[in-house]
Amino acid sequence: MTNSFGEFSRAKMFLVIGSNMTEAHPVAATFLKNAVMDGAKLIVVDPRAHALTRFADLHVPIRVGSDIAFMNGVMNVLIKEDLYDKEFVKTRTVNFEELKQTVLACEPEAMAVICGIEPGVIVKAARMLAAVKPVMLCYTLGITEHTCGRNNVVSTANLQMLLGNMGMECGGVNPLRGQNNVQGACDMGALPNVYPGYQQVINEESRKKFGTFWDVGNLPDKNGLMIPQMMDGLVDKSVRGFYIFGENLANTEPDIRKVEHELASAEFLVVQDIFLNETTRFADVVLPAAAWSENDGTFTNSERRVSRVRTASVPPGKAMPNWWIFREIAKRMGQTWESVSAQEIWDNEISVLAPALGGIKYHRIEGDGLQWPCPTVEHPGTPVLHQKIFTSGKGSFTPVTWTPPAEVPDDAYPFVLSTGRRLYHYHTRTQTGRCEGLNDLLSEETADISLGDAQRLGVADGERVVVRSRRGRVEVKARVTEEVPKGMVWMAFHFREGNANWLTNPAFDPFTLTAEYKACAVSLEKA
């Protein structure tokens, strides 16, 4: 996020796109609702009429995967009606002419057809957005989990720059992170192209810096593989040893059948986790890890705030902290690492190596956490990014055009399947499924379908349906709801039985290799 949760309750207007905030980020949603109750405006762009739309001044029910068409249509109106922030565009950005050329070709009439809405709605949204300043834009996986995910993200930035809503309080582009420490895992360099603090592995300077600090020679100089490439590698044997830490890939990746084949192909698979799960079935060695609240450490939330995690219980049996396990393997392969606690790892390594984290030390985050960039121990942290200038100089417009999802409905598979999370569970339920009470509130997967489709197929609420895609089939209860538009089936991936990932399409964004969880084609019939 460029901005902070603390600004939500003071904001004047929100554009929430592809984010079912009340279920996926409930507490963030409370601050947003507080602002709306105090008079802030809210536009929700989402195929589903989820709970947040009840608070919206305008709900735009675009078709799954048409976000770019919608945003280009809005920008078309902003430019044609001269409603954009000319001062901001002139002083803070480059490439405006290119953007203009692209979006002027995106007439609301044509975009509305792609989005499955009335052109007037696009015009109305544009005018509403231009009438209030600043507007806070929030999105979640509804933007990223598409084959055009990266372009969707770029579009949100284009729109906010055009409106002059960047670099100010209560504005900005704010992706709400799905998992608690996705932000942190990125910051820590658990990515194939960067070291901690986003320092490129292909950059010789960086390699030298890390090599010297870690006291090792010849650090690898080319970018590594991303998860889907690793999985392919398992099958073609370019990858032989695979180490999975804490992810239940067998349920979370698209097309479960394919994933299981890939995992089964591994020559040597190590899984480190707190429970046996669908993924450990393929493991050669399983290492028992300490869980949340069984060791000290830090998480970094979506607003870049590094907060403490503390020990409350001892791990069961011989389970050990993950950092200890990695250190022990290093030792057995000839390297003795100095740090012997999470605090030492953070204070003496991470915050020394990553410039943006340089000022964050455990003693400073006893109470509230600090938001990076925080370069020195005197620095108060940074709630709002890009305030005077963009971190990388001027903001650059990158025009993009709409592309359809990789798989669209046809005669054989006439419905769109879209996926997401539900309030009472988290991921594959390895955690929430074992919490007293949470499972009782929601104990099985459902296929959410519209009233109209239910009637047409003769399916009543609670009756079983079969959902089929080119990759698999599941049988689940139907949940008939007004939230879902006609032609859509909506499911989650919390349960093994009826998991949407038996159906989802392993088609990936070419830049980020993010899978298209949000759209594939399925058929639906009464069981």
Next chain:
Amino acid sequence: MTDSFMVINNREVRFEPGQTILEVAGANNIEIPTLCHLKGTTPTGACRICVVEVEGPDKLVPSCAEPARVGMVVQTESAEVIKARRSILRLMLSSGNHNCDIKDYDTKDWTQDQLRLLSGETPQELCPAWGDCKLQDLAFKYQVKAVGQPLSECKYPMETGNPLIVRDFSRCILCGRCVQACREVQVNNAIDFGYRGADAKIIAGTDVSLKDSDCVFCGECIQVCPVGALFEKKAKNGARPWETQKIRTTCPYCGVGCQQILHVKDGTIMKVTGAEDGKPNLGRLCVKGRFGYDFIYSKERLKTPLIREGETFRSASWDEALNLVAHRFSKIIDTHGPDALAGVSCARSINEDSYQMQKLFRAVFKTNNIDHCART
């Protein structure tokens, strides 16, 4: 702006226009008791325990709702005020099942009473809020007893039909804090005041059970209830404040990163509350953050390293398992090169774990094949 002054307890104090008497008093370290007042929400004036005496015709006013005015002269603990508070407390005590002994404790023997309760002889049916109840505190402070007054029967049975929140109407003092929390803090609009007069009750929807209402089980209402009318079913009376250690930590679920207080007894989390004023959540939690902690105590937790043997696993020592991992990875590196190894880190675990894993891959294995589920 000209400075505004008023007088509280014979002291001249400055205030900002728009502040209530309660806020001005608070800013000047003058404590006024409250029950229904909930910071950040519209005052309802429901309980009147916060009354103060103002010089002038309308003597007793609720300080949480009354704006401070220039030249106002206020007494917060005058005889009149104390009399009013005592009668309010007496009424509350006699109108519900406050079986915490506060009704008829011996005012001279409070310490003995405390010791007896601390000794663990507390009956199981004792109110779950015992020791953490504002009504109890105030009754003690103002030496109010309700001895001899018959327990008035509660018309409404306890609601235990959902797995997370117990509603005990017999202890509800109808302060309305839960309604404010649900409506103005979490904006879930699940509960409200229902019925009138002696029948008054906090109702969910059209007086259905929480499970059948719009309730999303965030538990904000429990956190604000000043008495034992709402409590966590899972805590099982095991979270008496003097028995638990309070540990601040960060929620393990979504990217909001809410700050929690773990109430820990003998190394076990008994319940979780939001860290009041902590950033970013300012005390709020959702259902996962408040009730999603006990997975760590599951019997299914992995307790020892496992090594595959045919179709199953056998337990192994750390040494054996780690030696095997190091040996097999080294062999793969030797025969196929470092890039034949790949790893996926965990987006749920702490930063320090991800750092160590990428360091293992880069500095030891010498490959950049390290990624995590950044995208799910």
